[in-house]
Amino acid sequence: MDAAFKRVSGNPGPEAGTEELDTGRRRRGSMYLEEETSKKSEVITCIFSLKEEVGALARGLRLFEEKGINLTHIESRPSRMNKGQFEFFISVDASCSQALDDVIDGLRTQISGHVHELTRNKQKDTVPWFPNDIQDLDRFANQILSYGSELESDHPVIPRVEYTEAEKLTWGTVFKELKTLYPTHACHEHNRVFPLLEKYCGYRQDNVPQLEDVSRFLQSCTGFRLRPVAGLLSSRDFLAGLAFRVFHSTQYIRHGSEPTYTPEP
Structure with missing residues (x-):
């Protein structure tokens, strides 16, 4: 895990192989960091906001359906930042990370949604990553x-x-x-x-x-x-x-x- 945290773009270190580089790099369009993870509890969580209007959530969920992404958890609440919007907290399996990038782009461009936060593989009693x-x-x-x-x-x-x-x-x-x-x-x-x-x-x-x-x-x-x-x-x-x-x-x-x-x- 430490080795994954210490890698930066263009300087993976002599011990890093091609597979490690693919795992540790950032994905374009996303707002989370992909790092090496264990096989347990691999989850991607996402918070996005949509305008409060008829069919907005249905259009958003359709993007997930078209990419074959199964939502394992979803919550909603009125947006704390913008009146007239709702925020949705969702969890998906980490194996869907590539397809999720396309969904994020779709939320922003097709239905004018805003992705506020993305995190991945949050585990209890762990220290969040920070720059060293x-x-x-x-x-x-x-x-x-x-x-x-x-x-x-x-x-x-x-x-x-x-x-x-x-x-x-x-x-x-x-x-x-x-x-x-x-x-x-x-x-x-x-x-x-x-x-x-x-x-x-x-x-x-x-x-x-x-x-x-x-x-x-x-x-x-x-x-x-x-x-x-x-x-x-x-x-x-x-x-x-x-x-x-x-x-x-x-x-x-x-x-x-x-x-x-x-x-x-």
Whole structure:
């Protein structure tokens, strides 16, 4: 078990064979880690949410039926995160893990469902897996909860981006507006640090700063570094990154037609 936990992508160790690599790697589209398990109590559990409407659950269960997946347990409750939705907790046999990946994609694309959590082979009185070194953070880089969960996460660490003139104009509009508000609306710590970002990281009205430059500046000052992810991590995974001084972050460009609008709270 320890050997399985310590393996990371691209570094399986000299003792790992082909079969072990297939067992220990992540499956695309899933939000659980496949590790070596015993033959006892091999179960996959999943929590997903659907809109509260007639036939929603039937359409969701039909996806499991089409893939030949037998549900061994199912529970339901009103969603704690979104009103008008219900959450469903299910258990299936671990032998269905490959087919379950297809069902997860179907829940997201065909009926607009959201998969909040997947765990596998939960056993009583066991310690949940947690990263032991910074490379282990790669193992949950794609375990995102909502927006961007369909994107690949195996991109370069922080690529440098060539922004279009339209994107720079959108950035400039937001930058100018926020800079006028910072003296009266931002905290003391922010107002103290922001001039440093302008001086060392290229924060200007006519320039979109590169995330790699910001990460290097942050690391030189605090020891923390940034790591881009394609969506929202669970609280547990986000805190695990902080333990290694890694701050997972998302980045997006606002739409040029409405530069002052953001989906963030």
